[in-house]
Structures are given as C-alpha cells and as structure tokens.
Amino acid sequence: MTQSPDIEATLARMQEELRPYLERRPLIIGIYTGGVWIAERLHRALGLEEPLGTLDISFYRDDFTRLGMHPQVKTSNLPVNIEDRHIILVDDVLHTGRTIRAALNEIFDYGRPASATLAALVVRDGRELPIQADVIGQYLKLNKNQHVKLSGPDKLILNIQEVG
Amino acid sequence: MTRGDLQLDSQGRLRHFLTIEGLQRQTILKILDTAESFISVGEREIKKVPLLRGQTVVNLFFESSTRTRTTFEIAAKRLSADVININTDFSATNKGETLLDTVRNLEAMRTDLFVIRHPDSGAAYLIAGYVPAHVHIINAGDGRHAHPTQAMLDMFTIRRYKGSFENLRFAIVGDVLHSRVARSQIHALTTLGAAEVRVIAPKTLLPMDVEKLGVQVFTDMRTGLDGVDVILMLRLQFERMSGALIPSAQEYFNLYGLTREKLAYAKKDAIVMHPGPMNRGLEIESAVADGSQSVILPQVTNGIAVRMAIMALILGGQP
Numbered sequence: 001m002t003q004s005p006d007i008e009a010t011l012a013r014m015q016e017e018l019r020p021y022l023e024r025r026p027l028i029i030g031i032y033t034g035g036v037w038i039a040e041r042l043h044r045a046l047g048l049e050e051p052l053g054t055l056d057i058s059f060y061r062d063d064f065t066r067l068g069m070h071p072q073v074k075t076s077n078l079p080v081n082i083e084d085r086h087i088i089l090v091d092d093v094l095h096t097g098r099t100i101r102a103a104l105n106e107i108f109d110y111g112r113p114a115s116a117t118l119a120a121l122v123v124r125d126g127r128e129l130p131i132q133a134d135v136i137g138q139y140l141k142l143n144k145n146q147h148v149k150l151s152g153p154d155k156l157i158l159n160i161q162e163v164g
Numbered sequence: 165m166t167r168g169d170l171q172l173d174s175q176g177r178l179r180h181f182l183t184i185e186g187l188q189r190q191t192i193l194k195i196l197d198t199a200e201s202f203i204s205v206g207e208r209e210i211k212k213v214p215l216l217r218g219q220t221v222v223n224l225f226f227e228s229s230t231r232t233r234t235t236f237e238i239a240a241k242r243l244s245a246d247v248i249n250i251n252t253d254f255s256a257t258n259k260g261e262t263l264l265d266t267v268r269n270l271e272a273m274r275t276d277l278f279v280i281r282h283p284d285s286g287a288a289y290l291i292a293g294y295v296p297a298h299v300h301i302i303n304a305g306d307g308r309h310a311h312p313t314q315a316m317l318d319m320f321t322i323r324r325y326k327g328s329f330e331n332l333r334f335a336i337v338g339d340v341l342h343s344r345v346a347r348s349q350i351h352a353l354t355t356l357g358a359a360e361v362r363v364i365a366p367k368t369l370l371p372m373d374v375e376k377l378g379v380q381v382f383t384d385m386r387t388g389l390d391g392v393d394v395i396l397m398l399r400l401q402f403e404r405m406s407g408a409l410i411p412s413a414q415e416y417f418n419l420y421g422l423t424r425e426k427l428a429y430a431k432k433d434a435i436v437m438h439p440g441p442m443n444r445g446l447e448i449e450s451a452v453a454d455g456s457q458s459v460i461l462p463q464v465t466n467g468i469a470v471r472m473a474i475m476a477l478i479l480g481g482q483p
Contacts, residue, residue, distance in 0.1 A: 056201070059213035059214070059215050060215075067480075068480030069476050069480045072197075073198065074201065075200075075201055078208075109210040110209065110210065111209070
C-alpha cells in the first residue's frame, strides 16, 4: 500500500479553480463518504454561506440487484432547494462514472438545477460512462488492479492498494 | 429445522420475512438501521427512489386491512416497484381455488414478492416453502401467529423515542391471546435485550404458558404499569373470539382500558403505542390515544420506512 502525498496542496488548487464559479452562488454537494469530506473542506475554504448538501447514492446504484443494499446507508440531505441553482458536485475519486450518474439522478429527484459541475479530488482511467470532471485535483495513472481510497475525516490520506 | 429457518438462505441471509422468532439481534438492528435511511425519502418532495424498479409486488390479503396494506403499497411504490393489490373479496378463492393455486397463477405472471395476510396461522410459511428461489414472501399477519413487520415498526418507533431497549420496561396490554402482534413484539423485545417485558390482561385473554416466552404476567393494571417506559396496547379482537371472554365492554374498560388515570402509574415520560385499528372507549380512552404521550400516528408513518427496508433487504439479497 502506498500513500499519495500532499492532499492539502491539491485542495488549495481545486479551491482556486472553483473560485470563478462563486459569482453564480453555487451550492456544494458532497457524495458520501470521501466526497463529503472534500466538500466540507472546499465549502469552508470558499466561505459559502448556504449549508453543504450531502448525498448517499445507495438507493440509486445500478448494481443493487447484484450486490444488494449497502450495509451502512447514510441519509441524503439537501438543506437548500436546488431548483434553478448551480450545483458543484464533489467526489473523492472519479473512476467508472457510475457514482456520478447515480448522484445526478438523485439530484434531479429533488428538483431541476440550473447546472451541475463536477469537482473530483482524484481522476483515474476506467470510465464506463461519458462523464468527466470540470475541476480536477490530480490525475492518477493506475492499473486495473490498483484501488485508490480516501481515508479521513480528520486527516485526509489517499491510499493506493493492490487488489486481487 | 424450525419455522424461522425457512426465511434464511444457505448463507444465513434473509430470503423471506415470516417471523421475528429466531432472528438474530444484528439482523433486527440492521433492518432498523436501514429503515432509518429510508425515513428521509418520505420527507422530500419526490418521495421515490429507483431501487426496486421493474420488480413486481403482489399484496395478497385474505383478511381486511387498511393500514398494513396501504403502507405496504406506499412502501413498494416509493421503491419504484409495480404493485398489485388482491383482496379476498374479489379473488377466485371464493370460487374454490386453493391458496397455492392462487399463488401459482400469480407467480406465473412473474411476481417477485408476495406480501401475504391470511386468517390461518402458518399460511405464509406454506407459501414460502413452495415458491421457487427467486420469489420472496413477506408475512403481513397469519392468524394468531405472527405479524413481524408490525413488531419491527414498533421497535423502530421505540428506538426513535427512547434510544435503546436495554434499560427499559415494556408492558403489552390487552388481548394477548388472539394477538399475532403481541407474539412478534415479545420475540423482538426479548431479542433486543429489553430489561423487562410484561403482559397485562385478564386470565381469559392470556395464552397458556405465556411465561415461557420470557415475560412477566400481570392481571392488574396498577401493578403491571408501575414504572414502565413503553405501553404497547393491543386491540380486542372480537372477530377471533368464539365465546364470552370478557364480562362486558364497560367492565373491561374499567379494569383494562388505558385511561389517563391508569397511564399515571407508568413513568412520566412513558410512550403509548397501538397497532390499530383502535376500539376507542374499550381498550383505550380517546384522551390517551390522542394525548401527548401517544405515538400511535408516528407508528403508522414509520411503518412505511420499515417496510421499505424489509423489501429492499429481501429483494437485494443482502448478506
């Protein structure tokens, strides 16, 4: 297992890239679990007044019939009406794109946002859907048998594991 | 093999939901935790998630029901399943078709989940023992035997108001003899580690050997309700009574009806529950049923999230 250094520098870079979006008064929404940690940091750093939204996409996953219910489902909470608002969706790792597909579906069950922008701490190869990030923390060139996972929330660390 | 084993597959996962008896504590807690996450779905504008899209749920009710059938229907619809309701009054069973033939035909229409209520104890087992592996059964009440989803929504409601079960005293009051709800509640509470479970009823409304289920028996409300945290009222089930088991409605109300005066024997912050439908003025006084300690309507609301959780866990093949 290896650890990728310096998440703080990456977060600072993402924060600067997101700054131009602020004039649109965006709402920040994090995807459980790692995405919420990143979203909390960005939300605080950018000084947004409206509260952070959180999404647990378990009820929207496309592999439910194969894998069943996730054992620990969190509660999605969008405290501000998203109708006609600009959304910044935040996740820790963009990989297949399926999580983002599910998150967009869930968001649209709450209303019709004016736009949705995706910010991801890590972007890696392996997309299975036509979904790309607008704000990218870092690219990681990983093999198929490598798995990247964020641990936190007190100290955010990216762990790269060899699997199977 | 006990009856409860029928509801688990070879890996110990829930395949059907037939009874609380024999379920492990962690399984019950997992259902409660899952239900907690479904509460939020009912609170938002579009009260629907796509989890069971394309699945077919048949509510097969051989006994009348408003609350249970409706909450099962809403639960399935909020999970995006297609729901068909079949009530015995309109069904072919009145024309002599057997229960299994009815199920066989509905199964031939590619039903994924049957929710079954039947006046005969064991009806849901009979069907669960017969259907192929991809078809699932939820028991929505079988005779006097079990009503496990009601007990689960009661446990969910208790946990929401009281936080846990370990240090609490519970009193189940009324027609225990005919109550499938009471039996399921007793199994759930003892499995969850309740400090004390009491039943309070006249001797004529208590089953034989009820103590063997791990409860304390009281025939007097004053001593029975003394110091309890949760009062679980039961409905007097006249439709299941074959003889005169209570002297008169008025005398029953005087002795066992939950009035404000009798409620005062319990702890000050005790909650009052009832599975419905209520016989007001018979087992419970309106002032108590509608009073500040009553959580009877929250029980109904919680029933949807709990039934969503059970359906999702069963159809998702959850470990």
